[in-house]
Amino acid sequence: MTAGEERRGQVAAVRRREPEFGLLPQLLGYTLRRAQVALFQDFTAAVQGHDITPGQFGVLVLIDANPGLNQSELGLAMGVDRSTVVAVIDRLENRALVSRQPAPRDRRSYALELTAEGRRLLGDLVPLVHAHEARVAERLSPDERRQLLDLLRRIGPA
């Protein structure tokens, strides 16, 4: 019996109740999307005042872990086109968090580096992001959290 069938007796009179979601709640795509929206909102609240998005945080982590990486490599790592990387780096460079250095042996490309301020910000963000992660997983046991990560990694291409 669906939620709708449970309430069938009261219908047609007022029509001000929770909507039916049809097959949506059984779909991975829909359920994943809902979880991601919740996560995004909590992330934004967690880093409030630092004006950083999850994507920008990822870029800072990636450059920190791979100093000297160029924009095309960064795009590949993030799964976006290199033309998309331009504006992303422009924003971070304008905020003096990332710098474009001349690449040692390829004058076509830039070596991306965190500035001192970028490193400082990343250092501030990491504990906030860990707190955010703990909060969104607060209704999961450590084992369930590990299992969720494992199941998510098994979605999509082998």
Place this chain on the structure above:
Amino acid sequence: MTAGEERRGQVAAVRRREPEFGLLPQLLGYTLRRAQVALFQDFTAAVQGHDITPGQFGVLVLIDANPGLNQSELGLAMGVDRSTVVAVIDRLENRALVSRQPAPRDRRSYALELTAEGRRLLGDLVPLVHAHEARVAERLSPDERRQLLDLLRRIGPA
């Protein structure tokens, strides 16, 4: 030991290897995002030729399950602002999949309905979406798939 430490011996010579992802792979936010990108791409391929996004599919399901619902209620159900709903419905109405009918007892609002073509399209899409769901979960047992849905629903606000 991290993946980076394993390879430390070969570094500094060539510098053309897979990037390090730092703490990213341990984060729910990052892992969820990766899974969602994979899902989105597979969905697009699955409904190829029907020119429909996951969000638009959700709107068709919601209107089908709640005929006569208005735009504000739809926005609430989708978790987006009512101003965002306008363009979404404009697109679907221009394609004659959804119609704005006068609402019976409130002249400010529209009663949203699927057109005959909208119902036909939804009927075509449902099996394609089920096939897509099966494909993205092909490396999950039925029990693991149920568990993933359960864990995802426990992310975010209680």
Place this chain on the structure above:
DNA sequence: TATTGTTATACTCTATAACTATA
């Protein structure tokens, strides 16, 4: 010939603020 960064362009999704009509 191929690659890197860039620009121009376009489209989706999202929000806020303000407006009109109606409740």
Place this chain on the structure above:
DNA sequence: TATAGTTATAGAGTATAACAATA
């Protein structure tokens, strides 16, 4: 006063196509 739909506007994020500089 409050609500429904709309518009204007803005910003992030994404892509494709073409270009100059360089490999």
